[in-house]
Amino acid sequence: MFDVFGSVKGLLKIDSICIDNNIFRLHYKVTVIILIAFSLVVTSRQYIGDPIDCIVDEIPGHVMDTYCWIYSTFTIPDRLTGRIGKDVVQPGVGSHVEGEDEVRYHKYYQWVCFVLFFQALFFYLPRYLWKTWEAGRMKMLALDLMCPMISEDTKQDRLSLLRDYFHTNLHCQNFYAIRFIICEVLNFVNVVGQIYFVDYFLDGEFSTYGMDALSFTEMEPEQRGDPMAFVFPKVTKCTFHKYGPSGSVQKFDGLCVLPVNIVNEKIYVFLWFWFILLTALTALCLVYRFAIVMSPGLRLYLLRARSRFSPQKDVQLLADKFQLGDWFILYQLGKNVDPLVYKDLISVLAQDVSRKEAV
Secondary structure (H helix, E strand, O other): OHHHHHHHHHHHOOOOOOOOOHHHHHHHHHHHHHHHHHHHHHOOHHHHOOOOEEEOOOOOHHHHHHHHHHHOEEEOHHHOOOOEOOOEOEOOEOOOOOOOOOOEEEOHHHOHHHHHHHHHHHHHHHHHHHHHHHOOHHHHHOOOOOOOOOOHHHHHHHHHHHHHHHHHHOOOOHHHHHHHHHHHHHHHHHHHHHHHHHHHHOOOOOOOHHHHHHHHHHOOOOOOOOHHHHHOOOEEEEEEEEEOOOOOEEEEEEEEEOOHHHHHHHHHHHHHHHHHHHHHHHHHHHHHHHHHHHOHHHHHHHHHHHOOOOOHHHHHHHHHHOOHHHHHHHHHHHHHOOHHHHHHHHHHHHHHHHHHHHO
């Protein structure tokens, strides 16, 4: 188990400098870890054995396995319900008339591990973009100020540099905040796009997959069709053609067991609920961000909550004079600077603003 997940443990590292927020981290950290871990589990024979095993007496087993893995297997949707062992062999597996009964082919299982990995890359893309745009600015500004045990000389030097930074860049930092908002929007677009992509990947079955998996248990056992068995069948059929001794085409029907689908069905049930939850949280985050952009009063309230040790008049003065980008950098600094040092920073900046107003 630890060998499988050892390669993703580096993603669990906590960043020393915070340049985003918790919802952002759910995308590039939690979701990426989940997707990569699932990709590793799907490819691990330690847990699922051979991904496919097919039974045909006349064809060597390894040949049939390889053929059916490459060219896909199929089930009969009309045979999903019924008593196993009496009406049907397995859900979706039974006799059928070629050309009359609907046949559903399953080709996706070859690509699940790759799709999960590339999904992880897309979830990390906004983070990569933001780190490129951010370019270490917050780390540079918060340098040596994370620890409360800092010498007075060092603290005054750093506060003087921060004062010069805000004096030089005042009202010129809106683009920094806008870029972060763009990355938050990309997170929302990505997770919604991922839902549609997986729905396409699974032939339109993912959009309602989670709810179908919950609701089918309320039906009678002999009449209900398990949506997980419909999308991820454990037993399927496969047809192999070869030439007979006289040159005529012979057809061999085989049963194929797909142990990999035992894992796949659980993975995609979890991903359905996770993506829905992540979409809702990201949408709420965008509403919250829009409110911050449009409401100076909300920015004042948040800055007060972040700088609880500072005099209210100093916080009010900075909130009134700072534009969105200035406020955003000051607020982000509050996540990375010791609260007592942050109090001194608020005081220094407020004095600087008051001095400018007096002039």
